[in-house]
Amino acid sequence: MISKEHIINRFVSYVTVDTESDPKSETTPSTEKQWDLANKLAEELKAIGMEDVTIDENAYIMATLPSNVNYHVPVIGFVSHFDTSPDFTGANVKPQIIEKYDGKDIVLNAAENIVLSPDYFEDLLQYKGQTLITTDGTTLLGADDKAGITEIVSAMEYLINHPEIKHGAIRVGFTPDEEIGRGAHKFDVEKFGADWAYTMDGSQIGELEYENFNAASAVVKVKGKIVHPGYAKGKMVNSMYIAQEFINSLPRFETPEHTEGYQGFFHLSSVEGKVEETTLEYIIRDHDLGHFEARKEVLRKLTDELNSQYGREVITTEIKDQYFNMREKVEPVMHIVDIAEEAMKQLDITPLIKPIRGGTDGSQLSYMGLPCPNIFAGGHNFHGRYEYVPVESMIKATEVICKIAELTALKQE
Missing domain, CATH: 3.40.630.10 (Zn peptidases)
Structure with missing residues (x-):
């Protein structure tokens, strides 16, 4: 014993x-x-x-x-x-x-x-x-x-x-x-x-x-422009607001606190922001390999859409596979x-x-x-x-x- x-x-x-x-x-x-x-x-x-x-x-x-x-x-x-x-x-x-x-x-x-x-x-x-x-x-x-x-x-x-x-x-x-x-x-x-x-x-x-899970990490960097707030009209670009758009564009209930079993998710694990630059760190998880690849593509497409909306590259997204x-x-x-x-x-x-x-x-x-x-x-x-x-x-x-x-x-x- x-x-x-x-x-x-x-x-x-x-x-x-x-x-x-x-x-x-x-x-x-x-x-x-x-x-x-x-x-x-x-x-x-x-x-x-x-x-x-x-x-x-x-x-x-x-x-x-x-x-x-x-x-x-x-x-x-x-x-x-x-x-x-x-x-x-x-x-x-x-x-x-x-x-x-x-x-x-x-x-x-x-x-x-x-x-x-x-x-x-x-x-x-x-x-x-x-x-x-x-x-x-x-x-x-x-x-x-x-x-x-x-x-x-x-x-x-x-x-x-x-x-x-x-x-x-x-x-x-x-x-x-x-x-x-x-x-x-x-x-x-x-x-x-x-x-x-x-x-x-x-x-x-x-x-x-x-x-x-199949697992990946994603680092999303958002670029803004800082000028004096008293003279900012038409000039300032606040990266934190663009980052908020990115966050809100992902499926709200596909997060760890709303999923179980075989359900995958996007998890926003860290936010560091100032007007000029904001960094979002995500982890991406899914048991199904096809769904996993689709999740990564969601982030890529959202990045392209926001860049197109702002007429320049305001967001870059780097995705790295972690394990399968x-x-x-x-x-x-x-x-x-x-x-x-x-x-x-x-x-x-x-x-x-x-x-x-x-x-x-x-x-x-x-x-x-x-x-x-x-x-x-x-x-x-x-x-x-x-x-x-x-x-x-x-x-x-x-x-x-x-x-x-x-x-x-x-x-x-």
Whole structure:
């Protein structure tokens, strides 16, 4: 049985290390502080008995648990990222342990009146009676994806300490900068050497995902003309008003707060404006590749229309693809999803097979030749002060990893 106390201690030791990534940085990792946890993880993998532990110049960590059977078993991998989102601070994380959650409001921070309430976050009620780890309301928690790392390291340690569980060779990989879309950019798939892998980067218990958004970013720059406002008639062009036209011309209800399931969206994530220049930053998401391409074309056509309306180039739009739907790469090898589903069922976990409304390292890795579905890590409300994770979910995820390894070996026996 995997120890609850052991899981809690390991998780807390990870989340109290600040590893926030920085999208404006051009280095890998994007922040120097990510090295603090990366080096700690490499040493910990060696300490528990993993072999071939490496950490490269970009902080990508890999290690091997050798096979303990005398017949051929496909090499499988498990991957998680150690950076945390720049959406909310990850400095000075102070985890709070809530034993035997009673289903009521959790006061995260009395001084600032920050409350985690099931009235707003209904998923909390699934975990009544369990042990929750929350923030103190002033930072994110970092369960995305330090819960995944906790589960992978704990599973490897458990398998090492229980050689009666038969398994083939297992590779583990930990990456920087996933939260800024670069987690797999410098991942050496050939060196990793797995036939397939799983990212431990999902949310609630039972999640099993092999579909994700096609994703792109768009930077829209609007040019204006600044003159003295007292003498501006016929001369001033206020870029912020043109930007407002651009914003209002996109479908109002095709935004994150109005969509779910397979529905795509345009998301205005940042606005910086002055009279002379305004910059809009969008992300574009859709599961369907045709719809995804159509969304990008909407932005291009709107740019052309406004430029035509103003008789000159007042807007430029730069669109960059970020990642694509892994379904295309996973469907030909669906047995890897079936194994994960069977593992959950054998552990009395109801599989929740649904599309990811986001992306993981696995989506990029799948296109790099490493099919890589995504499995729950257990956390909720990622990237903000209301993030929490049930300890029992982390224990179950750890058991799923062990069971996948065992089933993969049994199927080859």
